[in-house]
Amino acid sequence: MREAAEDKYTKDGTTDLRGNPAVKKDTGNWRACPYILANECCERLAYYGMSTNLVNYMKERLNQGNTTASNNVTNWSGTCYIMPLLGAFLADAYLGRYWTIASFMMVYISGLTLLTMTASVKGLKPSCDHDVCDPTNSQTAVVFVALYLIALGTGGIKPCVSSFGADQFDESDESEKKRKSSFFNWFYFSINIGALVASSVLVWIQDNVGWGWGFGIPAVVMAIAVASFFVGTALYRHQKPGGSPLTRIAQVVVASFRKSGSEGCLLTNLYCMRFQRKEICDTR
Template sequence: MMMDWEETGNKLKGEYVSGCVEEISVDWRGRPCKPNKHGGMTSAAFVLGLQAFEMMAIAAVGNNLITYVFNEMHFPLSKAANIVTNFIGTVFLLSLLGGFLSDSYLGSFCTMLIFGFLELTGFILLSVQAHLPQLKPPHCNMGIDGESCLEAKGYKAWIFFMALYLVALGSGCLKPNIISHGADQFKKDDTEQSKKLSTFFNCAYFAFCTGELFALTVLVWVQTHSGMDIGFGVSAAAMALGLISLLSGTLLYRNTPTRGSIFTPIAQVFVAAITKRKQICPSSSEMLHGNQNIEAGRPFAASPKLSSLLHTEKFRFLDKACIKIQDGSRMSESPWRLCSVTQVEQVKILISVIPIFACTIIFNTILAQLQTFSVQQGSAMNKHLTKNFQIPPASLQSIPYIMLIFFVPLYETAFVPIARKFTGRDSGISPLQRVGIGLFIATFSMVSAALVENKRRNSASNSNDEPLSIFWIAPQFLIFGLSEMFTAVGLIEFFYKQSLEGMQSFLTAMTYCSYSFGFYLSSLLVSLVNKITSSNSSSSSGSGTGGWLSENDLNKDRLDLFYWLLAGLSLINFFNYLFWSNWYSYNPSLSTSPTHDDQQDQPFK
């Protein structure tokens, strides 16, 4: 008999609630998968194709978008920077929506298919607007006659923002599902497939970097020399190839049925705890409902098929949700009044990771500057590599990804074995230590940016000096690339190790939200700095009334001071991270082996 999606999902939910998850996967028709036909690296390769092509398409638009917004849509520089950061921030914020829809209603494959076509529609609309003069403001020279340039308004602005946010909606909802759907192609309880799963994650990261590199070199060059309409068209073609790659593997995919929203059990814990807030927590955790911490002296999580969590002492007020009131009524056993220890511990994990997540926001605010103001920095410098060849400023953003392609294998083959001898850990250093190192290094990216911008500005003010070479801003990208290798990968590893079956998509989406909040904070910071510095300068004796970033000319702005501000915030954020990372404690039942000692790990003690 054919097993449909709903029946399979209900079966999976029943096993999940009982504390024992048996891995169930179905094919595209809802029938149980065949081990020799479905899944494996062959089917995962089609997902990797989507990863590479989609990243190629979105990176080509996002990383050079400020040039299009400023030069062709004629928005002021500070507003153009905010448009770009808001767009990128929205992409990552919408990852929560994609993860929710995938887990609750659509499944990862259908979610990717639907929102992939929405993203493709956005790219096509951007290309059409960039090609047709009647859909853009009249052409003018911003450098010579900037006052006469008309900002895009009315239906022209509406078309632009509709296209831009169709791309954001599509890409945002795709991101948390590409990796999860690829990982679903491997059985978690099979030793051989578990090894291949690790290989898949490495391949997925390589596909990500490859897409970024191609976008920041070839596609940005096309945009610069052939026009933004052709560039947007190539992004649309890349997205179409990604969808073709995804569809090509339809018959081979192992699909995981939906399990219901994670938000309902979270809400149940808070409702039950608040309802029983006057109750006193029992002295022994064994008296809590659903506490099945130990089986033959080992955590349940030691078995890949079991999903119980050990009870921890943090946030004890939530344990009240597990207190069973003996009043004989069914109401007392309602899931909104009585929760299991595992359910409560899931909520504790989510609360515990929030400070760690928050400490990476400043890191991504720095990333926002590399994709906006640093590109404009490059535009104001000498871009000639040879007499006849100029380097597109946006292509400098490829430097971190060039580093990542070479440094990640070097990290695994050289650094980890050396660190393992000193720490005794399989991973060399813990994920929290890795994130901390990256946050510390990121500070020096902004220090380098500030020093170079000050030198560039001084050089530009002297008419006898030649413009500074664009290669002067390469160090800030190089330093940030090293920082990202530690922070971004460490954060994903941290969230993955601290998640249970059914929580991976949500916690993965949280890593993307860190990018989102970082870019939103960048927009807020630009506006706030302009407001504060303009009021200060207007009261001073001789420097005009504009803020640090209020002009459309970097030679008049004080971007160097803004970079120094970010460097200071980054250093303060690092010390804030030290506090929270030492406060955090791992749930011991999430250890993958008896010798795993991350739960005792204190990153910088």
């Protein structure tokens, strides 16, 4: 009976959303993963759908030269890949992966909605005459606000989704451990499906139907991603935040600067703290 009770819960420290030990038969495993995979597929479709043709949008609607548009998109893309540092830090140190994903998805969809409005709503949409557009400074600024909200959103969730999927499998259970590798295969498959549809169908829509539809569809798809993620909430397993490696690195750097002017450890003292809790000389 005792062994049966122990097998009822996961052994890797995961919990449900309320913080109670996760029940194996009710949470995680492949029953939770379809919602995570659908979220990832839709999010990647939304991201590549709005970004693949972004240089052309800036040239056509913001009346920017090729060099300026390319630089702006490069800077924005770089921001998208720097922001995961923030998302990873918040997830590891404070919020946990679930709440980090949930929070940044709201920022993400806000940016996509605003970007869609800049391409379709009068007043936010630049006035064009014979395919020559004349955007105001305010209209251009709104576009960049939308883009950097998207950068913050996609960067915030990027380091968390695959790890959150891995959390659904108990490493101490051999059968679940084997299924985890299969999850990653499906995870990357879902990314590529989203990217394929975005770089083919959505680019064609932007070029031949209009930018309002071309940005509106990614916004709707991202809304589906958000819904998919939240629908699976009751099934997810959660790892509690355990502190970020970035915090420890920062502490070491700060300590190094503080000690930079002090006298170094004597070689004869390196063995003196053997029986103390910390075995590094002069750390206090």
